[in-house]
Amino acid sequence: MQKKYKAYFIDLDGTLYRGKEKIPAAARFIARLQAAGIPFLVLTNNTTQTPETVARNLTANYDMKIAPENVYTAGLATADYLKRLNLGKKVYAIGELGLKQAILNQGFSFDEYRPDYVVVGLDWNVTYRKFEKATLAIQRGAKFIGTNADTNLPNERGLVPGAGSVIALVERSTQQKATYVGKPEPIMLEAALAHFGLDKSEAIMVGDNYNTDIMAGINTGVDTLLVYTGYSKPADIEQVAVKPTYEVENLDQWEV
Incomplete structure (x- = not known):
């Protein structure tokens, strides 16, 4: 039985696109979240780019209308962590x-x-x-x-x-x-939860890589959705001790 979530945290490469290749199901997934008014953050370990650059790339090249405030990079998470350490x-x-x-x-x-x-x-x-x-x-x-x-x-x-x-x-x-700070450590995901003021039971982490995206959710106590459009394959998951909460072949199979 699929649970309903108040916020989504979503990986980039392998989940929303593959290199320079579009994933049409991912664009439709983002559009469904936006139509339903469900908040989301794109979480990326990439610290070389600003949120503005990431959002512009998704909008211009991958058929997604993403704003900079929907992007949370490991760079932003690191700066937020320094501020909390004080x-x-x-x-x-x-x-x-x-x-x-x-x-x-x-x-x-x-x-x-x-x-x-x-x-x-x-x-x-x-x-x-x-x-x-x-x-x-x-x-x-x-x-x-x-x-x-x-x-x-x-x-x-x-x-x-x-x-x-x-x-x-x-x-x-x-x-x-x-x-x-970045995935699979919990610091980044904990900061993303705080961004929305949500409990860990109210959000879900979506990604294609078990070792980074899914383990970030597991390490934080957040439910996870593994999508088989990128790095991890079903055979890989047969071997792991802790399974993702959900698994789908593509994001068209997920109801928001």
């Missing part, structure tokens, strides 16, 4: 515009030498000097935050290094484990 206002960040803009928007300033936090995410232009500054700041006592643990990202060339690979270098150089 350990200071100075940050040293390795990352792209999406992460740095989110941090600045929460009232933080950047400091390379005596930061209260070191935040490490995916950086297309990372250098040894950036790693050196991060390592030394953490050794001096800065709180070490990792945006997400994704070791690889798929693109047309194959599986390239992701944020988790960048963060791992700093973990090795400092002998410290980062606090991770």
Whole structure:
């Protein structure tokens, strides 16, 4: 028996699209949510882009009318987490515009030498000097935050290094484990629940990847909907100890 939910948290790649390929059922799913007036957030571990860029891409290229306020990136979740920790206002960040803009928007300033936090995410232009500054700041006592643990990202060339690979270098150089914010850790999903003021029983996490999207829901105590349009396959799920709450071949099979 399918339960009704007051809010939806939805993954991007593999769920709402596949690379540059449209998933028509996903566009229809978003349209049904909007017609029913059910709030939703698109949750992405990608910290390189701003919500405006993500929303513009979905609207222009994937037949979905998505507003920036419907997008919650791991960059936004990281900035929100720093604010809740309240350990200071100075940050040293390795990352792209999406992460740095989110941090600045929460009232933080950047400091390379005596930061209260070191935040490490995916950086297309990372250098040894950036790693050196991060390592030394953490050794001096800065709180070490990792945006997400994704070791690889798929693109047309194959599986390239992701944020988790960048963060791992700093973990090795400092002998410290980062606090991770993005999926599958619960921090991001807990913040999304707080955004709507909902209990975890009132929302559902929708995604194609059991290891990130579905485990984020399981780790947070939120129901999950696994859609077989991307990464995980039915054979994979036969082996897991904790099953998704629901499984569908595509999002046309789900009633909002």
